Amino acid sequence: MFMAIGTALAAFSGCSATVPSSLDRARVNLETAQRDPQISGNAPLALQDAAQAMRRAERAWNDTRNKEEVDHLADLADRRTEIARVLAERKIAEGETQRLGQERDKIVMEARQREAERARRQAEAQARVAQQEAKRQARNAELVSQEARAQARDAEVARQQAEARAREAEQARQQAETATVRITQLEQQLAEFKARQTERGLELTLSGVLFEFDKATLKPGALRNLSPLITFLQEDPERKIVLEGHTDSVGSDSYNMELAQKRAESVRNFLIQSGIASHRIAAHGLGKGYPVASNDTEAGRLQNRRVEIIISNEASRSASIPR
Structure with missing residues (x-):
């Protein structure tokens, strides 16, 4: 034995x-x-x-x-x-x-x-x-x-x-079911942002309609566009997000990096003013290095002028999510 x-x-x-x-x-x-x-x-x-x-x-x-x-x-x-x-x-x-x-x-x-x-x-x-x-x-x-x-x-x-x-087993089962339902609700609430699930979390895209060309100030209609995101963050106060600013290829690298950072910070400041705690939001400017469309057309440049939002999969994760 x-x-x-x-x-x-x-x-x-x-x-x-x-x-x-x-x-x-x-x-x-x-x-x-x-x-x-x-x-x-x-x-x-x-x-x-x-x-x-x-x-x-x-x-x-x-x-x-x-x-x-x-x-x-x-x-x-x-x-x-x-x-x-x-x-x-x-x-x-x-x-x-x-x-x-x-x-x-x-x-x-x-x-x-x-x-x-x-x-x-x-x-x-x-x-x-x-x-x-x-x-x-x-x-x-x-x-x-x-x-x-x-x-x-x-x-x-x-x-x-x-x-x-x-x-404990029943509690774990219920928590798993709740998490699944919550993810589904999140995707439904943020559907208009073309949300997609990635390894970094749920990624949303705020297109160039939030900013004038070559500007970092949010347009007056930002509240309507960002309202679903604000509602979600208020309902889930432990969830953290990362804002990544992007630009088109017009202008120098340094200028576009600065503009992208300012746009990400504009969205961050707007969310803070809307009642979202500052420690939950990180903002980074990535410039023109990550285009999602061709910069040869106005339509493509409009798509590239964007702010991407990454919502962490878990509430306990840091707001600094590597790309």
């Missing part, structure tokens, strides 16, 4: 992933129980069950690397090891009770053999034996009661742990 567990652990050593602490703890507890002759001698079947549960946990780690599943199986193996320990203790206690009973029977038999010659002392001897027996039985009864209470507590703890895991 030790060889089988050792082989499985050797397989772990070749893996790059860190073995969960629950798996290590369950393995140490099982090996400790297997080395204890009182447990292995009095509860061998229960130890076999614990070893089988341990192997299932190890296989799950090798096959899936699913930490939640492995934690569950490792906890199951740990509980079965503890069951083996309790069963061994109970069997030892039962053997001790039997031994004490045999000793009692011997005392009674000897007392009867001496009855004829110890008639006067018989009553006293029997009284002492009865008193000792009553105390012994009281102690045994208390031990049995304590063991029953301990088992009841263990069962209640196991039930509570199972319920807690079930609640």
Whole structure:
């Protein structure tokens, strides 16, 4: 049995992933129980069950690397090891009770053999034996009661742990569903910005209609154009965004970089004035280096004069998202 567990652990050593602490703890507890002759001698079947549960946990780690599943199986193996320990203790206690009973029977038999010659002392001897027996039985009864209470507590703890895991699983499922719904709602709310999901997050494009040619000041209609974005950011106060300003190819590189930065900052300032916290918004000017259309036509240059918005996939991510 030790060889089988050792082989499985050797397989772990070749893996790059860190073995969960629950798996290590369950393995140490099982090996400790297997080395204890009182447990292995009095509860061998229960130890076999614990070893089988341990192997299932190890296989799950090798096959899936699913930490939640492995934690569950490792906890199951740990509980079965503890069951083996309790069963061994109970069997030892039962053997001790039997031994004490045999000793009692011997005392009674000897007392009867001496009855004829110890008639006067018989009553006293029997009284002492009865008193000792009553105390012994009281102690045994208390031990049995304590063991029953301990088992009841263990069962209640196991039930509570199972319920807690079930609640956690349900909560995780609900959170996943909520996240999916939220992403769908986000895409619907921001559909007019031609939103697209990328590795950096949800990317939106504010076309050149927000700015006059060669200007960085927002047009008066910016509130109407940016209203869906403002509403979304107000409803999701932990979400962070990056604004990237772009220009067409007219003008020098340095001038276009400055103009792109000013346009990104204009949108940022507008969002801040609309109630969005400044720490949630980063603004960068990228100049003319990332065109989305040809600069040979007015229509293409209009498309290139834009501000792109990247909304982080997770609320906890930094607002500085690399391109």
